[in-house]
Amino acid sequence: MIACLFSGGKDSTLALHKVHEQGKDVGLLITMISENEFSYMFHKPNINLSSMQAEALQIRQVIYKTKGEKEKELDDIEKSLKENNVTELVTGAVASVYQKDRIEKICERLSIKAISPIWHIDPIAELSELSENYNVIVTQIAAEGFDKSFLGARIDSELIEKLKKINEKYKINMLFEGGEAESFVLDAPLFKKKIEVLKSHIDWSGSVGRYVIDEAKLTDK
Numbered sequence: 001m002i003a004c005l006f007s008g009g010k011d012s013t014l015a016l017h018k019v020h021e022q023g024k025d026v027g028l029l030i031t032m033i034s035e036n037e038f039s040y041m042f043h044k045p046n047i048n049l050s051s052m053q054a055e056a057l058q059i060r061q062v063i064y065k066t067k068g069e070k071e072k073e074l075d076d077i078e079k080s081l082k083e084n085n086v087t088e089l090v091t092g093a094v095a096s097v098y099q100k101d102r103i104e105k106i107c108e109r110l111s112i113k114a115i116s117p118i119w120h121i122d123p124i125a126e127l128s129e130l131s132e133n134y135n136v137i138v139t140q141i142a143a144e145g146f147d148k149s150f151l152g153a154r155i156d157s158e159l160i161e162k163l164k165k166i167n168e169k170y171k172i173n174m175l176f177e178g179g180e181a182e183s184f185v186l187d188a189p190l191f192k193k194k195i196e197v198l199k200s201h202i203d204w205s206g207s208v209g210r211y212v213i214d215e216a217k218l219t220d221k
Contacts, residue, residue, distance in 0.1 A: 008050035011092030018117035135187035143180035
């Protein structure tokens with residue numbers, strides 16, 4: 001069974017597409033829902049809507065809950081892989097050695113092939129591909145240089161230029177691997193339907209801003 005560790009964000013979705021282009025058939029999406037808003041391993045914003053993305057992809061999804069405690073959350077990943085007889089695991093690792101190394105160690109222990117198709121991808125290359133072929137919005141900001149205008153904004157050429165300027169000034173990771181921001185995919189090439197946001201609101205907690213999707217539906221493309 002080829003599975004994808006799927007959060008509904010841009011990186012796991014792009015990784016899924018990359019292995020599809022290589023002729024691999026991903027038969028399962030594994031989604032971890034963390035109780036910890038700032039998990040070291042797992043994406044959180046709007047994760048509850050990943051089931052809608054799975055439906056759009058027409059790929060079976062299994063959901064596991066985790067407390068999101070540092071290092072202990074790795075046991076929950078291992079459990080999910082064992083219970084679903086995973087033989088190959090796709091992840092959207094881009095630059096985080098912390099995440100990639102830990103997942104690969106679990107896979108090695110379980111004799112699972114770890115696949116990281118966008119590891120060390122050029123940030124501009126990924127962002128440009130997303131802007132041209134996907135509909136991805138920013139759902140969380142947590143770094144200097146970001147303001148309210150980013151929340152709910154689509155990753156397009158205009159946003160990429162903004163990110164370039166912020167990167168020049170603050171040296172952020174443009175793909176948000178340092179926790180600068182989070183994303184959510186509304187449409188992608190493999191989606192059979194697209195997600196339409198019907199109702200949303202912006203929530204601020206300290207220096208962290210979130211675009212919360214309250215209501216959405218699947219519509220024809």
